Amino acid sequence: xxxxxxxxxxxxxxxxxxxxxxxxxxxxxxxxxxxxxxxxxxxxxxxxxxxxxxxxxxxxxxxxxxxxxxxxxxxxxxxxxxxxxxxxxxxxxxxxxxxxxxxxxxxxxxxxxxxxxxxxxxxxxxxxxxxxxxxxxxxxxxxxxxxxxxxxxxxxxxxxxxxxxxxxxxxxxxxxxxxxxxxxxxxxxxxxxxxxxxxxxxxxxxxxxxxxxxxxxxxxxxxxxxxxxxxxxxxxxxxxxxxxxxxxxxxxxxxxxxxxxxxxxxxxxxxxxxxxxxxxxxxxxxxxxxxxxxxxxxxxxxxxxxxxxxxxxxxxxxxxxxxxxxxxxxxxxxxxxxxxxxxxxxxxxxxxxxxxxxxxxxxxxxxxxxxxxxxxxxxxxxxxxxxxxxxxxxxxxxxxxxxxxxxxxxxxxxxxxxxxxxxxxxxxxxxxxxxxxxxxxxxxxxxxxxxxxxxxxxxxxxxxxxxxxxxx
Amino acid sequence: xxxxxxxxxxxxxxxxxxxxxxxxxxxxxxxxxxxxxxxxxxxxxxxxxxxxxxxxxxxxxxxxxxxxxxxxxxxxxxxxxxxxxxxxxxxxxxxxxxxxxxxxxxxxxxxxxxxxxxxxxxxxxxxxxxxxxxxxxxxxxxxxxxxxxxxxxxxxxxxxxxxxxxxxxxxxxxxxxxxxxxxxxxxxxxxxxxxxxxxxxxxxxxxxxxxxxxxxxxxxxxxxxxxxxxxxxxxxxxxxxxxxxxxxxxxxxxxxxxxxxxxxxxxxxxxxxxxxxxxxxxxxxx
Numbered sequence: 182x183x184x185x186x187x188x189x190x191x192x193x194x195x196x197x198x199x200x201x202x203x204x205x206x207x208x209x210x211x212x213x214x215x216x217x218x219x220x221x222x223x224x225x226x227x228x229x230x231x232x233x234x235x236x237x238x239x240x241x242x243x244x245x246x247x248x249x250x251x252x253x254x255x256x257x258x259x260x261x262x263x264x265x266x267x268x269x270x271x272x273x274x275x276x277x278x279x280x281x282x283x284x285x286x287x288x289x290x291x292x293x294x295x296x297x298x299x300x301x302x303x304x305x306x307x308x309x310x311x312x313x314x315x316x317x318x319x320x321x322x323x324x325x326x327x328x329x330x331x332x333x334x335x336x337x338x339x340x341x342x343x344x345x346x347x348x349x350x351x352x353x354x355x356x357x358x359x360x361x362x363x364x365x366x367x368x369x370x371x372x373x374x375x376x377x378x379x380x381x382x383x384x385x386x387x388x389x390x391x392x393x394x395x396x397x398x399x400x401x402x403x404x405x406x407x408x409x410x411x412x413x414x415x416x417x418x419x420x421x422x423x424x425x426x427x428x429x430x431x432x433x434x435x436x437x438x439x440x441x442x443x444x445x446x447x448x449x450x451x452x453x454x455x456x457x458x459x460x461x462x463x464x465x466x467x468x469x470x471x472x473x474x475x476x477x478x479x480x481x482x483x484x485x486x487x488x489x490x491x492x493x494x495x496x497x498x499x500x501x502x503x504x505x506x507x508x509x510x511x512x513x514x515x516x517x518x519x520x521x522x523x524x525x526x527x528x529x530x531x532x533x534x535x536x537x538x539x540x541x542x543x544x545x546x547x548x549x550x551x552x553x554x555x556x557x558x559x560x561x562x563x564x565x566x567x568x569x570x571x572x573x574x575x576x577x578x579x580x581x582x583x584x585x586x587x588x589x590x591x592x593x594x595x596x597x598x599x600x601x602x603x604x605x606x607x608x609x610x611x612x613x614x615x616x617x618x619x620x621x622x623x624x625x626x627x628x629x630x631x632x633x634x635x636x637x638x639x640x641x642x643x644x645x646x647x648x649x650x651x652x653x
Numbered sequence: 654x655x656x657x658x659x660x661x662x663x664x665x666x667x668x669x670x671x672x673x674x675x676x677x678x679x680x681x682x683x684x685x686x687x688x689x690x691x692x693x694x695x696x697x698x699x700x701x702x703x704x705x706x707x708x709x710x711x712x713x714x715x716x717x718x719x720x721x722x723x724x725x726x727x728x729x730x731x732x733x734x735x736x737x738x739x740x741x742x743x744x745x746x747x748x749x750x751x752x753x754x755x756x757x758x759x760x761x762x763x764x765x766x767x768x769x770x771x772x773x774x775x776x777x778x779x780x781x782x783x784x785x786x787x788x789x790x791x792x793x794x795x796x797x798x799x800x801x802x803x804x805x806x807x808x809x810x811x812x813x814x815x816x817x818x819x820x821x822x823x824x825x826x827x828x829x830x831x832x833x834x835x836x837x838x839x840x841x842x843x844x845x846x847x848x849x850x851x852x853x854x855x856x857x858x859x860x861x862x863x864x865x866x867x868x869x870x871x872x873x874x875x876x877x878x879x880x881x882x883x884x885x886x887x888x889x890x891x892x893x894x895x896x897x898x899x900x901x902x903x904x905x906x907x908x909x910x911x912x913x914x915x916x917x918x919x920x921x922x923x924x925x926x927x928x929x930x931x932x933x934x935x936x937x938x939x
Contacts, residue, residue: 357874359690359697359737367876396739398874402676424876428888435883435907437914444877452696452871458925461696461721462871463918537910584875586893 188225191294196301201517205487208371208455211514212276212301217257220305224253226290227297234287235299240633241340243267245284245299252302261310264303265319269343269386270336270632272311272378273365275304278629279508311381318389322349327646330355330414332399332587335363336628337420337619339383340635341642342391348643353392353414355399360451363422364620365628367451368443370481372488376450400590409614416614416642419602420635423620425582429473433531434577437538438465442478442578449485467574470494471542473528474578475504476625480511482576483520494520495570499527499547499560525549525560529567531575541571581625599624608638613653616642655738658711660730663793666718667761668727669703675710677702677740683748683768684865684897687714687740688873691725695736698722699870701765701842701896702741715764715793721922742873743896746863748772751837753779755827756802757820757851759843760786763794765865766842771801778837779803781827785820785847789813820847821854828858836860841900845908852900864900866891869914883907 197213198204204211215223227249235245243264251260264271280286280300288296327350331338334356342352360366362379387393397403399421408414426441428434445464448454454464470486472479475498483494496515498505501524505512516522523544530543546566549558583600595603595611601622608616618634620626645651659671677687686701704713718727729735746769754773758766763784774780782802786792787810799805806823807815816823820843828836838861841851848864855862868880868891875893882889883904889895 357739358872359739396737397676398739398742401742401874402680402740424872424874426876426878428878428881430888435881435888435904435911437911441878444871444879447871447877453694457918458922460694461725461922463915463922465914536913537907538914584893586874 186225187228188222190226191290193226193295193298193301194219194223196298201519204372205518208488210375211372214308215301215305217255217305217309220252220257220302221255223298224249224302227253228289230289234289235284235297238283238285238287240283240629241268241636243284243303248306249297249299249302252306257306257309258313258315260306262315262319264306267636268632270339270382270628271303272307273336273374273382274629274632275300275302275307276374276378277369277627278303279627281509283629311378319347321347321389324351325349325647327351327415328353328413329642329646330408330412330417331420332417333357333363333420333422333619333621334361334383334393335365335420335422335619335631337631337635337638338363338418339386340632341418341420341616341618341639343386343389344636344639345643346386346389346391348639350643350646351392352390353394354386355394355397355403357396357398358451359395361393361395363420367447368478368481370446370450370485371455372484373481398586400587405587405591405594405612405615416616416646418608418635418638418642419587419610419615419617419621420619420631421584421587421621423581423601423625424584426577427580427582428577429528429579431528431530433533433539436531436533437536438467438573439531439539439575439577440465442472442474442482442576443581445482445576446478446485449489455485455489464489465574466490467572468492469570469572470574470576471528471570471572472496472576472578474498474580475500476506476578476580477508477511479576479578480507480515480520482578483515484518486574486576487518487520491574495572496520496522497526497528497542497544498522498524500557501525501549504557523570526568527560528575532569539572539575541569542575543567543569581620583621583624606637607641608634609641609653614645655735657729657731657733657735663715664791666727667791667793668716668718669764669793670714670716670729672712672714672735672738673710674712674738674740677738678705678707678710678712681705681707681712681741682745683772684744684746684765685741686743686873686896687712687738688742688870689714689726689735690737691722691729692736695725696722697737697739697871697873698726699742699867699873699892699896701865701867702768703764704768713764715761717761720919721926724923724926739873743892744894746772746897748776749837750776751778752835753781753831753837755824755836755839756780756782757824757839757841757843758782758784758798759820759841759847760791762843762847762865763792763798766840767794767798767801769840769842770798774801774803779835782806783808783820783823783827784815785809785843786814787811819850821850824851825854828855828860831858838863840864845905845912848900849905849909852903852905856901862900863897864903865897866895866903866908868908868911
């Protein structure tokens with residue numbers, strides 16, 4: 182049998198991608214995915230370790246060797262079911278997880294060659310299942326009679342909802358926006374994560390029985406207390422994300438044409454401003470664009486700007502390439518698309534024209550000094566080394582903070598020194614019956630870490646709702 | 654969840670909606686706003702809540718047609734639903750009891766001024782309302798405002814109703830005559846240029862002047878920062894820190910500049926919409 186023969190190649194099966202020259206003119210997905218043959222060929226590289234390390238690297242503990250073996254055998258639907266035992270969003274994770282620092286980093290094959298392409302296989306399996314949907318839904322536990330409110334429909338909230346609905350609880354998700362998905366909808370661009378996929382993953386949860394209430398800002402239209410007292414919920418999970426844009430507080434930051442990455446990406450992704458005027462929300466289309474920051478969000482912004490017609494996109498990052506927090510793949514894709522990196526420099530002022538629109542950015546060159554609290558070498562300004570770059574659009578992508586709308590309106594919810602919600606290891610907050618997880622606890626992190634936090638919280642919520650004595 | 658129960662044309666291009674929104678009505682206070690979307694492709698636009706009835710579970714919104722998004726809203730009528738309605742958002746008005754409050758309403762600002770004026774009256778303040786419009790047909794809610802005011806002064810730019818001139822003239826007079834310093838605060842709500850002008854009039858008198866900003870927004874919950882304003886050198890978000898601010902602390906030129914960010918796009922969108930929808934749109938804009 183073909184699938185019993187291990188593929189001994191040290192290199193992974195390449196995944197076809199859209200040509201950079203073509204893709205900078207569209208918002209379609211960049212990687213095109215494996216064919217069934219390519220997936221099987223790659224899956225046959227797996228060593229089927231007795232003690233698989235890859236699983237230890239997965240924040241939600243997917244049984245990776247089992248699903249990869251099923252792919253090798255061509256049992257794609259079974260492989261999808263195997264993943265969905267632990268991960269309700271495989272089509273998302275297969276695309277946006279930083280596998281290179283998680284499962285794939287632990288893969289033994291990586292010692293002498295390239296690790297197994299676990300992320301690509303997960304993506305293939307999830308896409309196969311979307312194209313060949315199983316008629317039957319996974320079995321649900323008998324109703325527990327308990328009602329759970331999930332606040333926020335991002336990766337953490339969706340995971341909690343997906344886990345608790347299967348355990349027999351009644352689950353309602355409250356979402357502030359008019360579309361569910363949280364950062365998957367407003368933050369991650371279409372070319373990295375098609376919105377149709379997010380919609381399908383949410384629809385799957387709805388088919389399982391999860392209720393969705395859109396346009397509800399918890400803390401405003403309904404308070405946390407009211408969820409318990411008036412709406413009759415027994416437990417609440419807060420997964421509201423870290424949606425507060427951080428600005429640098431430098432002169433000219435409020436000029437026309439200076440955006441937070443949150444605003445720029447929300448306009449383009451959620452509001453589909455890239456399709457303006459088909460969609461009504463406009464977006465400034467810069468010809469010369471500066472992006473401040475070196476994370477994944479900065480890469481998303483830079484690559485979006487390219488697609489919106491920018492002739493030149495410059496990423497300004499204050500440290501060196503090694504410290505850049507963006508995934509290697511994102512940096513690589515950005516470079517392929519012609520994004521220019523100006524390392525060791527930071528904006529110090531934006532200059533405007535007579536109409537108060539940005540026309541240039543003043544930059545300070547940096548050099549690396551001693552390591553700071555994060556362990557990365559601290560950037561120190563080089564005296565007198567300033568330069569000016571002309572630009573007509575600036576995107577500030579230097580991070581985000583905790584949105585205070587919920588916490589400000591929720592007495593008794595303990596926050597940490599940075600303003601994020603303080604929790605125990607299982608996500609319990611200082612408020613009885615209230616859990617929290619994802620970016621609102623950790624600060625900006627990854628989709629899969631938020632899902633991991635959701636998983637941990639869901640397990641504890643289930644135990645508390647069904648077994649415990651209600652102690653907190 | 655957000656069905657339009659009644660719709661009235663208050664003045665050319667100005668519409669009033671009575672909307673079934675029990676959750677919003679239950680929480681609404683003077684000064685709050687909502688975000689509205691006409692359809693799935695629409696913009697998210699902020700509108701200040703002009704009135705609310707908690708027992709009936711309704712809110713009142715007043716909106717002036719200025720571009721595609723508001724034109725789309727204007728095409729909705731009784732029985733229709735907004736695609737999305739989110740709120741109440743922002744901080745409510747900070748209502749401090751005082752002897753006299755001057756409420757200055759410019760144009761469509763008459764709507765958001767109403768619930769604040771009523772609340773001040775209920776607090777026992779003497780409410781003096783100065784309501785201005787470009788011309789008589791654009792005046793609306795004059796009786797409603799007069800009913801909650803102890804004095805109600807109307808101005809029109811062209812003299813077709815009330816005093817000939819801008820709201821700033823009676824505003825200055827009232828402040829000059831206030832030798833007893835009874836005026837505890839001034840509220841000015843309307844177009845940004847009008848609010849700026851009012852702040853300039855009140856500044857020398859040192860009277861606290863509150864304005865309600867209607868900046869460009871996307872989410873309305875503090876996520877995008879598109880609504881940021883410069884308050885004495887500090888960036889503040891209109892949606893989550895406002896929408897009311899001390900008008901004397903605002904960098905008005907910046908507010909006016911940021912307002913024009915999408916002027917070209919707005920024009921392009923409107924022309925396209927009118928080309929597709931023809932006369933019905935033009936009439937509303939006439």
